[in-house]
Amino acid sequence: MASGIRVLHVDDDPQFTDLAAAFLPRHGDDLTVESAHTVEDALARLDAERIDCVVSDHDLTATTGIDFLETVRERYPDLPFILFTSKGSEEVASRAISAGVTDYLQKQRGTEQFELLANRIEHAVERLRSQRTADNRKRRLETLVSNLPGMIYQCRNESGWPMEYVAGETERLVGYTPEELQSGDVEWGADVLHPDERERTWEIVQEAIEDDEPFECTYRVVASDGSIKWMWERGRITERPPSAAELTAVDGETERVLEGFITDITPLKEREAELERSERRFRAIFEDPNVLVGLLAPDGTVRDVNRTALEYVDAEREELIGAAFRETPWWPETSRPDVDEWIERAASGAYVEFESKHPVPGGDSVFVEGMFRPVTDDEGAVTAIVVSARDVTARRERERELRRQHDRLDEFASFISHDFQTPIATARGRLELALETDDEAHIERAIDAVDRIDELRTDLAETLRNGEVVADPEPIAVEEALEYVWATADPGAGASYEVVDPVEIEADPEAFHRLLQNLVRNSIEHGDDDVTVRMGPLEDGFFYEDDGPGVDPSIREELFAPGFSTKPDGTGVGLGMASVRQVVAGHGWEIEVTDASALGGARFEIRDT
Incomplete structure (x- = not known):
């Protein structure tokens, strides 16, 4: 550093x-x-x-x-x-x-x-x-930026207005550097000033010089990228003493030059143009079949509504004109105070965005988003309020579904991160044993764990790509799946497992491996070094049990909640059983913790719903 x-x-x-x-x-x-x-x-x-x-x-x-x-x-x-x-x-x-x-x-x-x-x-x-x-x-x-929102200049008052000094945001204004403008490579009057503006601007400046007054003018320029922008300029003629090199040429007389300030007013011009188009646009919006439009007096009285808005209420236009907007059928009574506030703000000149739930004929409701727009006269007084809105019910439902999918994927990512821990720990432990004992059998077990890590990585990538936590099911032999997971879990030498009867299920193999991995890991963590695990069929599913300490009935409802932990010191965040619950739910199954374990420990029964 x-x-x-x-x-x-x-x-x-x-x-x-x-x-x-x-x-x-x-x-x-x-x-x-x-x-x-x-x-x-x-x-x-x-x-x-x-x-x-x-x-x-x-x-x-x-x-x-x-x-x-x-x-x-x-x-x-x-x-x-x-x-x-x-x-x-x-x-x-x-x-x-x-x-x-x-x-x-x-x-x-x-x-x-x-x-x-x-x-x-x-x-x-x-x-x-x-x-x-x-x-x-x-x-x-x-x-x-706050001190110089434009450029300052000094130039000669002659054709092209060649610049002698330039400073400020010239690149932001017109795309040219101060050096380009000062060197003469780019002349303001010949290369930047819009051709249609040159004669008019020259006349404004020269008239002000004749009257010995400052000048102000607004004109268009052509930026270096070809875009057209609007500038506002204020300046005046002033006298500049000649430099030492100029003394002989001008007999020591001072030279008159223009000095001034130029700033970009394109946004202001665009707003002015927008105001000029507002009346035409209002007519177009008023006839838009996808927009609900109402025209109000500043006090909130309805002056007119379009056909689209009428489709959302059980009323005729004649019944609505002259009524208080807050009391029309568009609004439930609970929304009326908000409507009063929106009208009051718009009547003071503010643009007010809103969203609301509206009752519609038939007893349903829709969600709309819109705006109260003030209409002003030349003096700035509000003469009317335009209310426009769009029905966003379908869009909101899509957004809710996207949020639900995002939550599912976010939860899945947390569980996968948790599930990485077992094979990583196995690989690390076996590699350390290999280094200590030179026994290559430990390397084989480490490779198995690395293969499991790669499978989890692939599953994570596929899930994030297609958005599905559980993929299409296929036939799975439970005994083979348990044997594979048991190897990657790397339990103690005295631990054992068995499948009492052949069990075949329909499931996403990778998701089912995650389920078994977390159940086995739970048995190993809470049991002795010689823990025994057993699986077998149920009439409509399968069971998993061990000879560990079991699950206290008082915590069974919390067991599958993300973050729940049964560790006595309260440390750590339990995600394993929450991952089990996610896989179970993704397959449309249900899981129950019971007291029926023949081994005397925990028993999980998983069935089709």
Whole structure:
């Protein structure tokens, strides 16, 4: 990094702070570590020294790391703060995030943890420094834009108006650089000014010069990309002393030049053109069969409605004209206060967007989106209000379906991420054993786990591509599927499984493997090293059971909820059983946890609905 990073490490364990101070600089690029063992000492150092990042434990003497974090945030809102703690729980993580922690890292055994911590520190400081640089640049740019929303110039008052000096946003205005305009490569009057504007603009400027008055003019230009834009210019003739090189040629006389300011008024011109077209457009909108249109007086009285709007109410035009808009059949009584507010705002000159649910003949309802548009006279007074709306009921239903699909895919992605953990752990463990024992059998088991990882990756890609969490079913032999999953789960040597009778089901193979993987993983995690698993047929499905501790009846309803965990220390987020529930639901099955296990443990019965 360009400059050093000063880290304040806060931990009430002096041995651990000494260890961190020794190892962090080995892994960080120019890291300097200061240690503090109390919050009071840490705050004093923050006030007295330049600190780039704070690393703090959670359990501190007489307080917590989160309380310390909240104090730091009050004094130094942007300072990177990493909670580096052995106390890991969902509650601590949630509180830390709410308090504005930059990063959250749990302590591990060994010194490798300091390499990860050093990396997190560098990234946090780098992000802050990059953001500050970007903020400074943005402020400078905003200042320039606010002070010079156009270009200033000095030019000779002759054909082509050759520029002698140009500064400002010339590229934004016309696409040419100041250097191009000053050098004579591009002449404002000959190359930029629209051909149809040259004679008129020349006359305006010369007349002002004769009267010794400033001039103002509006004209079109042709930008470098060929687009037509509108400019507003204000300037005047002024005297410029000649340069040393010009003294002889002009006998020391001053030269008269034009100086002024030019800015882009294309948006203003477009708005003016829009106003001119508004009456014609209103007629076109009024006859549009896809738009509901009403014309109101400023007080909300209905003046007219189009045929499309009449299709949504059980009333004739004659019954509606002259009525208060809020009381017409388009609006339920609960919407009337909103209608009053929209009319009041539009009558004051505001454009008011709205969305609403409307009753329609037959007892159904539709959703519409639209706008209250004020119509003004030359003095700016509102003379009428145009209300236009479109029926968006079908679009909203499509959006809801897309949101539901997105939620399903988001949930699926979380479950797949969780399901990766078992084969990854298996591969890592077997490779470590292979290195220790030189037994190639461990490599074969690791390859099986890697194949499972590749299958999960392929399944994830296919699911995200076609949007289906469960693909088309095909016949599956349960015994073969359990044998495959058992190998990738890599249970203890004393663990065993059996399928009491041949079972064949119709299912998506990859999804069914995920279901079994999570059930087996649950049995291994909650059972002994010699856990036994058994599967067999039911009349309309199949069962899965083990000889573990079983499932407490009080938690069976929560068991399949995302985030539920039965770990005694409350750590971790349970996604495995939620993944089981997703696969079951995707196949149109139902799952039940029962007390009927012949092995004395948990029993899951899965049936067609």
